[in-house]
Amino acid sequence: MMNGPASAPSCVPPRSAIILYGTETGTAQDLASEIARCLERQRFALVDVLPLDSVSFNLLSKYALTVFVLATTGQGEFPSNARKFWTSLLRKKLGPTTLQDVRFALVGLGSSSYLRFNWAARKLAKRLKMLGANQVFEVCECDELADGSTERAFEEWIGRFGHEVLRRWPLAEQAGDLDAGGHGGETSRxxxxxxxxxxxxxxxxxxxxxxxxxxxRPDSFEAKLESNDRVTPPSHWQDVRFLRLSTPAPIDYQPGDSLAIHPExxxxxxxxxxxxxxxxxxxxxxxxxxxxxxxxxxxxxxxxxxxxxxxxxxxxxxxxxxxxxxxxxxxxxxxxxxxxxxxxxxxxxxxxxxxxxxxxxxxxxxxxxxxxxxxxxxxxxxxxxxxxxxxxxxxxxxxLPALRPRQFSISTETIFELLIAIVKYRTVLRKVREGVCTRYLAQLPVGSILRNVEWKREGRFATFSRDQQTKIYVQDRLREYAEEVGSVLLQDPTAMVIVCGASGQMPKAVRLALGDALRRAEAEQFLARMEREGRYKQETWS
Ligand SMILES: Cc1cc2nc3c(=O)[nH]c(=O)nc-3n(C[C@H](O)[C@H](O)[C@H](O)COP(=O)(O)OP(=O)(O)OC[C@H]3O[C@@H](n4cnc5c(N)ncnc54)[C@H](O)[C@@H]3O)c2cc1C
Ligand SMILES: Cc1cc2nc3c(=O)[nH]c(=O)nc-3n(C[C@H](O)[C@H](O)[C@H](O)COP(=O)(O)O)c2cc1C
The missing domain is CATH 1.20.990.10 (NADPH-cytochrome p450 Reductase; Chain A, domain 3)
Structure with a gap:
């Protein structure tokens, strides 16, 4: 419910808003545009939509309303296009009145499959209030895993938000009726x-x-496709590719980093x-x-x-x-x-x-x-x-929405090696559904003579969950080698755990198996410390 100051300072255009988004994979930006359209339909005179890092917090008081749309990434972290803004809010010299002229609403995007659900949005809300900003509308916390997913929570929220905005900033009488559901009066910017x-x-x-x-983008570069091999047998239902990419100059990356690929x-x-x-x-x-x-x-x-x-x-x-x-x-x-x-x-x-x-x-x-x-x-x-x-x-x-890059985890240090599951599935529609990026990658011809480089498996304990009658998952393999795993984690201060894969039950099951391998009461604290030290990384997706 609205509970902020009744009116904006006189120099602020009364019906103006800035929508700021922090996103890793584009959803927050889409929702930010939808909020902007909602406000434009409400005849707001000025509506800006921008990534968080493109503005300074001083700008916010120049608008009657600020709406943040913020995803959480990593392990409860801010998305890369919101980190600069977040760091600027943490400056020690800021005080409880710094943002007193700011009125804000907040939409958080997250997934309850992660321990730190909607952490970035929660941290932002707390800090904004510490700096005196006025929260003028209930926070919307979207959960990708919930029934109806992010979309449903957002749609319900934006309906209430629209009504409250109109109540708080009523239309001038001569403004005429609103274009309720449609987009009739909309003009592209x-x-x-x-x-x-x-x-x-x-x-x-x-x-x-x-x-x-x-x-x-300062960190973007060209890479050449050196190999593109299917690693699953043709009889297997899923096409999984092993891709090797080389770059003209060496790039200082670590296994476990990911590569963003722009599809076509x-x-x-x-x-x-x-x-x-x-x-x-x-x-x-x-x-x-x-x-x-x-x-x-x-x-x-x-x-x-x-x-x-x-x-x-x-x-x-x-x-x-x-x-x-x-x-x-x-x-x-x-x-x-x-x-x-x-x-x-x-x-x-x-x-x-x-x-x-x-x-x-x-x-x-x-x-x-x-x-x-x-x-x-x-x-x-x-x-x-x-x-x-x-x-x-x-x-x-x-x-049309912007075509977004997709991320893939890097598995080696010398040349980019990616293991890519080609997305192909059926729904009630006749035509098979295909992932835009993996479909693009799957048909890419190799660009050099080093076509037949093989994937060497020495030193790795590969687990193929469905290649035998009984399913064997990575957590089962960790338990099988519990003694070795436990002693490496306890004795080698440089040992790292990198968990990549689906974000459902797997990351939790792996963590439990690692905890068991440590064979000590405070195993979870040990893993949490590894995480703080950057030695336990999780890159999972749904
Ligand atoms: C940090 C990070 C690291 C990643 N690392 C890897 C990696 O190493 N290897 C890898 O293969 N992928 C990885 N991914 C996932 C990858 O980025 C892509 O999301 C994925 O490969 C699909 O891309 P796409 O464009 O082909 O599919 P899209 O066109 O984006 O389609 C994918 C969407 O299709 C839907 N979908 C997929 N299967 C089904 C189904 N059976 N039923 C219904 N809907 C379905 C889902 O909604 C899914 O979001 C990673 C993601 C992140 C964020
Ligand atoms: C690599 C990765 C890490 C994530 N980490 C978290 C997390 O720690 N907490 C959370 O609530 N959601 C987490 N999520 C879920 C995202 O916040 C959610 O998918 C969101 O809708 C993404 O929005 P975006 O497309 O704007 O980036 C993570 C998603 C990915 C792909």
């Missing part, structure tokens, strides 16, 4: 324009913005999309992404930082639709509910429009789950079904 229609001065200015918004969409999917939307004639025309002149809201000083595509400047600022659809925009993601609202803007077929808007209606959440989430229907498939929808090419960057 950024649009694509043909490069030859932009004069060079303006284009330089826009390019400057994009470069400023997206400094090329399949050329056939790109062609399908171009055909479906009648975009073939413009597919290879040079384009630039510019602030939309029709976006009539006041632009804040940080507007230029809010480009929807995090990596656009790492290629070129001049791009093409084909390039965007191949490398930057996700067509295979499961569409969020707000996506259906966007589509409804671009069809004249009333039956299609009504159905699309139904999916955005919180009263029909189950319809949405049954249609999109449970069968894992992709954006492209939705567009193929609602074939009356014709997206204007200039708006595509505001409608």
């Amino acid at each position: 950024w649009i694509l324009k043909r490069a030859d229609e932009i004069d060079s001065l303006a284009s330089r200015e826009f390019n400057g913005h994009l470069q400023h918004a997206n400094p090329s 969409n399949m050329a056939t999917d790109v062609d399908d999309m171009l055909l479906l939307m009648d975009w073939h004639s413009i597919a290879d025309t040079p384009l630039v992404l510019i602030p939309n002149p029709a976006y009539r809201k006041p632009r804040s000083p940080v507007f230029h930082l809010s480009s929807p595509l995090p990596d656009i400047s790492t290629t070129t600022t001049t791009t093409t639709l084909r390039q965007l659809l191949t490398s930057h925009l996700d067509m295979t993601a499961i569409p969020r509910r707000s996506f259906f609202g966007h589509l409804a803007r671009f069809t004249t077929n009333t039956m299609h429009r009504d159905r699309l808007l139904e999916f955005t209606n919180p009263d029909y959440l189950d319809e949405y789950y049954d249609y999109a989430t449970r069968p894992r229907r992709s954006i492209l498939e939705v567009l193929q079904e609602f074939d009356s929808v014709k997206l204007p090419w200039c708006e595509v960057c505001s409608v």
Whole structure:
């Protein structure tokens, strides 16, 4: 419930908000955009959406409302694009009134399969309050493992949030009715324009913005695929690949670090999309992404930082639709509910429009789950079904989500070696579902003559859980070698444990097995100390 000061200081635009996200795999950014759309539908005059690390905390008091959307990563850690902001809040010289003019709401993203559930959001809320900030709305803690997952908790929260915002910042009488569920009045902030229609001065200015918004990632590099071998027998249900990647210069990484790989969409999917939307004639025309002149809201000083595509400047600022659809925009993601609202803007077929808007209606959440989430229907498939929808090419960057890199754990020190389970599964839909990144990797040709490098297994105790009648899991193997494992952990101060794999029961079972191997009452404290010293690392995913 709202309990903060009734009004913002007079210099603050009364209906202004900044939405700040901290994300590792993109969910928090999606939800931040959804909150922004909710506030724009409430006719907020100024809404900025930015990664936490791109702003200083001094900026927050310049908005009537700050909404944080923050995932937890690692073992209760802040995501990499939120750590600088978090560290800045920990400065000793800050006091109990530093943030007294800040009113905030907070959405935390986490998974209860981790010991430190929603730790980052909880730590942030505590620190903000210590510094005098006013929490003006109940915290939303999303749990990926809960029934209905992150989405359901968020949808319920945003419904209540919307009502409270309206109560606290009522609309001026002349503002007219709100566009309740849909996205009718929405204007994209950024649009694509043909490069030859932009004069060079303006284009330089826009390019400057994009470069400023997206400094090329300092830790990104090129790698060459040296091998790409299937390690599971063809008769086995799952295709698991062993990939070796080399780099021109050595990189100082440790086994257990992970590598983020940017996938590409399949050329056939790109062609399908171009055909479906009648975009073939413009597919290879040079384009630039510019602030939309029709976006009539006041632009804040940080507007230029809010480009929807995090990596656009790492290629070129001049791009093409084909390039965007191949490398930057996700067509295979499961569409969020707000996506259906966007589509409804671009069809004249009333039956299609009504159905699309139904999916955005919180009263029909189950319809949405049954249609999109449970069968894992992709954006492209939705567009193929609602074939009356014709997206204007200039708006595509505001409608399709960004294609995100996927992480893979590195297993050796001399050359990047990755073990990758190719994601392929069935749902009620006829077509087999495939993971966007692993599908891309699976078909990548090897780029050098070192094609047949083998995986040497000496010194490793491999466990194949389902290769025999009785299942043997890694925790069983640890128990089998309990004496050796226990003595290495106790006697070698450099010994490390790195747990990688699914985030369900496995990490807990492994920890219990390690505790048993230590054969001492304070085994858990011992493992916790290893963790503090960075010698117990867990990289698990769901
Ligand atoms: C730090 C870290 C380290 C990682 N290390 C590795 C590693 O070493 N090796 C590795 O293989 N992966 C690893 N992963 C996972 C990896 O990043 C990818 O998420 C995974 O490989 C899938 O990527 P994708 O793009 O192919 O699939 P996506 O297109 O992202 O699809 C994956 C999604 O499909 C859905 N899905 C998958 N299977 C099913 C099913 N049977 N039924 C219903 N839905 C399903 C799930 O919702 C899942 O989130 C790691 C992840 C992290 C965060
Ligand atoms: C490597 C990794 C570590 C995670 N660690 C935690 C954790 O310690 N606590 C928690 O509550 N959730 C944890 N999670 C779950 C994420 O917070 C959750 O998946 C969230 O929805 C991710 O949001 P994002 O896509 O914005 O990064 C972890 C997820 C991953 C992949």
